[in-house]
Amino acid sequence: MIRSSAAARDDAAPGREGLRCRRCCLGSLCLPAGVQPAEVALLDGVVDTRRELAEGEVLVEEGAPLRALWVVRSGSLKAETRWGGRAQVVAFHLPGELAGWDAIAGGRHRATIRALEPSALCAVRYQRLMGLGDRIPRLHRRLLAMLSGAARCDWVVSAVGAGVQAEARVLAFLLSLAERLMAAGLSVDEVRLSMSRDDIASYLGLAPETVSRAMVRVGRLDCLEVRRRRVRFHDLEALRAALHAMTASRF
Amino acid sequence: MIRSSAAARDDAAPGREGLRCRRCCLGSLCLPAGVQPAEVALLDGVVDTRRELAEGEVLVEEGAPLRALWVVRSGSLKAETRWGGRAQVVAFHLPGELAGWDAIAGGRHRATIRALEPSALCAVRYQRLMGLGDRIPRLHRRLLAMLSGAARCDWVVSAVGAGVQAEARVLAFLLSLAERLMAAGLSVDEVRLSMSRDDIASYLGLAPETVSRAMVRVGRLDCLEVRRRRVRFHDLEALRAALHAMTASRF
DNA sequence: CGCACGGTTGAAGACTGTCAAATCTAGTGG
């Protein structure tokens, strides 16, 4: 997602014998949060920290049975479902976020998850995680919280969907992106979007050309700079205000 | 939601001393699913089955601290967030569905939940539920599944958002509604929409007039009948096919 | 029976989608 900040994540990269949860810098964002240190060690038993994907590589196919959940350690993913003949992007997964949770309800994945760039993730074996959770209730609680958070972030986009201009949707998307990156402890000074205009368009329900135009117009704001896939966030608060003003005007 | 079918749910109505989980017909859809019968009795201790709302009554205000989750026993609710000055509907809650889960992540509700019609629900005290879940791990698991399912159903609408006509979105909305009602064991022969055109418009990101027009056009299909707030689903399979054809044509 | 609200219908204008072509970038190979 971010070049410069990728370096800042290096301590999360797997060592030659795999990364241990307790030493992972994602700790407070991930499953271990709120779990006793002694218990975190047990997590290592259910987590495979060495899963890496190349750009475009498929993590899991739609319809596949639920075997694992994943936490993005670095990089980014997209989840898409097939509707008719066309693929529809339903979610992006950024560092620190949970992927694959849509399968918990029905036992099968409802979307194909694919890497948008070279990515590293932790695979959490579902059955074992549940088993461990039965013994460490806080783990279940933590998973619930992560799920709630992941699902809620989908509302952010839809919350700006009401007949509002494409510009507002794109702005909301960028803002959400920035906030999620910051939540992961990453810098947003110089962001390189890992998703194509097509992906964004699909996700937002717009035509790629419209996204492109909106990006250009939005980039004219003082608090934001957009040049192709490079985005610089200068002032998030001003950005929020701009979005707020955009949607509020429609009364 | 449905007049005729409301009667079918009557056994779920609270008796004079409150309904017990083990005798509730929602059982297999609700928290007790997969939980041992003996343990279900414990659920009664954390559930207040007598919560009833009048039409328009607010269940919980945006920003309120998380104290309980709710399961819709009968009736229906809408969840809306304020964006600028305008309210934006982010979800509808139908019988058998979980409401309020958006607060699990941050400890505060992210949407105001309001009854669309006279409704009955079960309030599940969150702290106590967690405590009980710690002793009955399957309860936590069940909650995870419900959460996953609830969140995923939001994808259904967004999955048809990509530049597709308003007609397709409305159709997807109606279909999703029908499927969820059937999942709750309700009949969809004669449905009375509890939400206004404005609510639907807000939810789908369209203008109310556009929703109205789309409803009329969609009602011309053989498999569906729409007259104001009354909807008759004649053939769900044909409906699915119609939607499929509508979205697939746009390739 | 009349009122009030929600829903439907109509017309005009704005915005977005579509198709097509020009540009730019990044990656490749010389």
Place this chain on the structure above:
DNA sequence: CCACTAGATTTGACAGTCTTCAACCGTGCG
């Protein structure tokens, strides 16, 4: 190291859909 190529992004023009603003119904309620 530089030129080149393939793919992605941007730009332009036009048609179509959606939004907006109004007016009109029709139902449900007082």
